[in-house]
Amino acid sequence: MILNQVKAKRRNIAGLLVGTFLSGVVVPAGASAQELRVDEPANLLTDPAAREGTIVTLDVTGAERIERETVIAYSGLNPGDTYDASRLDQALRALYDTELFANVVITGADTGNLVIEIQENPVVNRIVLEGNKKLKNDEIEPEIRLAPRQIFTRSKVRADVDRIIELYKREGRFAAVVEPKIVTLDQNRVDLIFEITEGSKSKIRSINIIGNEQFSDGKLIKEMFSREAGGFLGFLKSNTAYDPDRIAADQQALRAFYLTQGYADFRVISAQAELTPDREDFVITFVVEEGPRFKFGQVSADSALRDFDEEAMMSLVGIEEGEWFDAERVEDVVTGLNETAGFIGYAFADIQPSYNRNGDDQTIDITFATNEAQRVYIDRIDINGNTVTRDAVIRREFRLFEGDAFNAAQIRRSEDRIKSLGFFQEELAIEQVPLGDDRVALALDVEERPTGQISFSAGYSSLENFLLAASISQNNFMGKAQQLSAGVNWSRYSQSVQVGFAEPYFLGRPILLGVDLYRRDFNSFNFVGNDRRTTYSQVSTGGGVRIGFPVTEYISAGARYRLVLDEIDLDRDTFFSDFDDSGSLDDDECDPLKAGTYLCGELGNRITSSIGYSLAFDNTNGIRATRGLRASISQDFAGLGGDVKYLRSVAAATQYVGLPADFIFSLNLQAGYIMPLEESEIVGRDEIRITDRFFGPNFRGFDIRGIGPRVERLAYDLEGNVIEDSSRVSNSLGGKAFYFGRAEVEIPVSAGVRNFGLRPSVYVDIGSVWDLTSPVTDDILFFCSPIDADGGLDPQIVRPDDGFASCDDIATGYLQTPGYREVFVGNSPSPRLSVGIGVNWVSPFGPLRLDLAHALLTQDGDETQLFSFNVGTQF
Known part of the structure; x- marks a missing residue:
């Protein structure tokens, strides 16, 4: 009804000739105004004196581009023919049907000397679009069939108006109005102007459902694709624009929902879309009939396959008599039965359910039946679309080869392995091309990325x-x-x-061989007041080799060797002293009073020589997995030579689960422990050095190295009070143990957002890093420095013994200066917890990850961070 009203309005559109007010349009002298109508031509009129007679002569006037003989031929009139009013009217209609003429009149009917007076349609000089902003010219112009140097006709203009309006409808703008106007030029030419009023995008103001008794409107609307506009955070809603195709899909969604609830007779009686009086939005009304609710009756199987009999089929059905009927369960059973038949080689088995409805007791009997089929064998494997990746790289991921029996499970596994390469599109599928009753070709079309x-x-x-x-x-x-x-x-x-x-295939075998070399030079720092002060420097130079190989289809193993030289040093002018505690001259040594007790024990060069292994299980369906499990366990033993000895153990697992409505849930768990294999020679120093400890994984909501054991140094004045305006120095130390967990749900988005490369998610992170021996041994509240003979401060620093109240308790001639106190915090297995939202974006600059996370549970010393991101690009 609404669409008919829109069409009626469109048929009544008329454009009056506009003068020179249109930008860029020049009307030459003598140009005349002409009304442009896109409806049907005026009533056809002949000479009022028309009567029956014989055509004596026949002439044409007004022809400029069209030959006289052409006009006569179109009219169907010839000298010597008899004529009457109907014959002349027929000639006029024939001439108008050519769409070559703007006006036609036949005179001379009273004498038989007929004259066909014509006014030729003008030629289009150019076509101009005005008022279009949401749709650009290059989007509208392909819909316009008229073109410069073509004959102008009303019907063509009317058709072009219809196409432009239909284009706006597809964009959800049902209030769009297109007015065609012309500007006449010399030599019977016109400029055609389409004035467009786009209007706002038509939204769905409300959705009404009539006839539903078992389920509320809100419940049913959640099952639909369309959504009502407005409401709280309405600007975040999708599918709020009116779309006739989506309304048709909504009807199917309603029926699918009711079929899962046992209402086998449910039907949508009507679905109407009415334009609101302001022509801005639509009101959608569904009239439904729920019908009675059915249960499953007798469930049976009928098999024509030798190796897949009725008993085997029924063992996989899982539907019990008396349960509420659910069409989705039936579909799942059919899918599972067909997959099982494919697993044992019946590629063309077609298992379908047949229904028998019992109206008396409202039950539905189901029989799962299969046709006769032969075992199928792989004839060949065709791979297309790979221009960079070599065929051998793809073929070695296939679990089936030419001559093998068809196996649907192996085909699906082949798809998963090829996806896991990360070289091709995500929606990758191996097609099966029948070549006969017992042969099939496997075809894979890839799109490299x-x-x-x-x-x-x-x-x-x-x-x-x-x-x-x-x-x-x-x-x-x-x-x-x-x-x-x-x-x-x-x-x-x-x-x-x-x-x-x-190299993943060393010597042509599925053996991975890798080599890594690196050098890292890092200077840690803290602040004294507003000045940055370098604390320790760490230079690590090393490399390693690794090897990996498959154990089974889903389990792989690997081994590695690593050799690293770590050099940790401090600035001697800042952190070293030349005098021991008694004031006597000594070799340069790290002074804990200057550097902090936790750093002095880390200095020196150490070589790590370690060997390790790992076991991994992976049955996921690609790099961006939607189902399956990835799990691994690894251990590294340091002590094969070198200066350090420990055993590091790490375990990790991630489970992916596809949820309804295309949500993807993932649960990641990690844990690790590093066990020292020798005791520290210094009391208060941990057996595991700082370069080998755990600092935790990427814990969103916290800064890098933002959790776990750390030392905070607080400045004190001479009276032993904290100096409030001084900077707090905090250094992360890491720990020997950690655990981490993450629960994340990837949120489905519309096709447009997905094509834009956005994949949002919400998550909860929990974890901790702990188990470290406290490096803090003394609370230094003041320094004592001897004064030399000239009254200057001698660079000696004497550590006061326990119980000293001031430097005067040591000896006269010592100057007392402010000191500090070191506090060991964060060494707790208590969980840290954060929640957040994030988005992966395949941006023009490369893969980008944005996270906004808030820490809910923290421990003393933790450093939080609300926002984080990282970016790269691909080639």
Whole structure:
């Protein structure tokens, strides 16, 4: 009804000739105004004196572009023919039907000397669009059939108006109005102007459901695709624009829902969309009939397959008589039965349910029946679309080969393994092409995507001055699935470089062999007042080799060896003293009073020589998994030579579960412990050095190294009071144990948002880092420095013994200066907890991850962070 009203209005659109007010339109001298109507031509009129007679002569006037003979031929009149009023009217209609003429009149009917007076339709000079903002010219112009140098006709203009309005309807703008106007030019030419009033996007103001008794309107609307506009946070809603196709899909969604609830006779009687009086929005009304509720009756099977009999089929059905009828369960059973038939080689088995409705007791009997089918074998495997990746890289991921019996499970596993390469599109499927009764070809069409990643960043901060970072990696080097990576980071206080290479099929066998080399130079720091002060420097130079191989289809194993030289040092001018506690001259030594007790024990060069292994299980369906489990356990033993001895153990697992409505749930758990294999020689020093400890995974809501044991140094005055305006110095120390858990739900988005590359999620993180021996041994509240003979301060620093109230208790001639107190915090297994939202965005700048997280549970010393992001680009 509403659409008919819109069409009626459109048929009544008329445009009057506009003069020179239209921008860019010049009307030459002598141009005349002409009304442009896009409805039907005026009533056809002949000479009032028309009567029956014979055509004596026949002439044409007004022809400019069209030949006289052409006009006569179109009219169907010839000298010598008899004529009457109906014959002349027929000739006029024939001439108008050519759409070559704006006006036609036949005179001379009283004498038989007929004259056809014509006015030719003008030629289109140009076509102009005005008023369109939401749709650009290049979107509208393909819908316009009229073109410059074509004959102008009303019917063509009317058709073009219809197409433009239909284009706006597809964009949800049902209030759009298109008015065609012309400007006449010399030589019988016109400019055609389409004046467009786009209007606002038509929303769904309300959805009404009539006839529903068992379920509320709100419950049913949640099952639909369409949504009502407005309400709290209405601007975040999707599918609020009116779309006739979506309304049709809503009817199917309602029926599908009722069929899952046992209402087998449910039907949508009507679905009407009415435009509101202001022509801005739509009101949608569904009239439904629920019908009675049915239960499952007798459930049976009928098999024509030798290796998949009725008993085997019924063992997989799982539907009991007397349960409420559920069409979705029936579909799931059919899918499972067909997959099982495919697993044992029946690629073309077609198992379908047949229904028998019992109206008396409102039950539905179901029989799952299969037709006869032969075992099928793989004839060939065709791969298309790979221009970079070599065929061998893809074929070695297939679990089926030419000549093997068809197996649906192995085909699905092949799809998962190819997706896991990360080289191709996510929606990848192996097609089955029948070649006969017992042969099938497997066809795979791939669409390659970037497998390399390059990132570059530069910046400036008051802490680091200039910062530069660049990295490059290629996971499909030379199309052989080889992994090559290199990276460099540089700033005033930290520099690093690393390179790596891995061959996944060493010597043509499924054995991964990798080599990694790196050098990292890092300067830690803290603040004294507003001045940054470097604390310790750490230089790590090392490398390793690794090997991996499959154990079973889902389990793989690996081994590795690593050799690293760590050099930790402090600035001697700042943190070293030349006198011992008694004041006698000594070699340069780290002074705990200056550096902090936790640092002095870390100084020196140490070599780590470690060997390790790992076991991994992975049955997920690709890199961006939606189902399956990834789990791993690894251990590293340090002590195969070198200076340190420990056993590091780490376990991790992630389970992916596909939820209804395309939500994806994932649960990640991690835990680790590093056990020292020798005791520390110094009391108060932990057996595991700072470079080998755990600092925790990426814990959103907390800063990098923001949780776990740390030392805070507080400045005190001479009276032993904390100096409030001094900067608190805090250094993360890491721990020997950690655990971490994350529950995350990826939120489905509309096709447009998904095509934009956005994948939002919500998550909860929980974890902790702990188990470290406290490095704090003394509370230093003041320093005592001897004064030399000239009255100056001697650079000696004497540590006061316990119980000293002042430097006067030691000896005369000592100057007492403010000191500090070190506090050991954060060494607790108590959980830290955060919640947040994040989004993965495949941006024009590369893959970008944005997170906004709030820490709910913290411990003393933790450092929180509300927002974080990282970015790179692919090639």
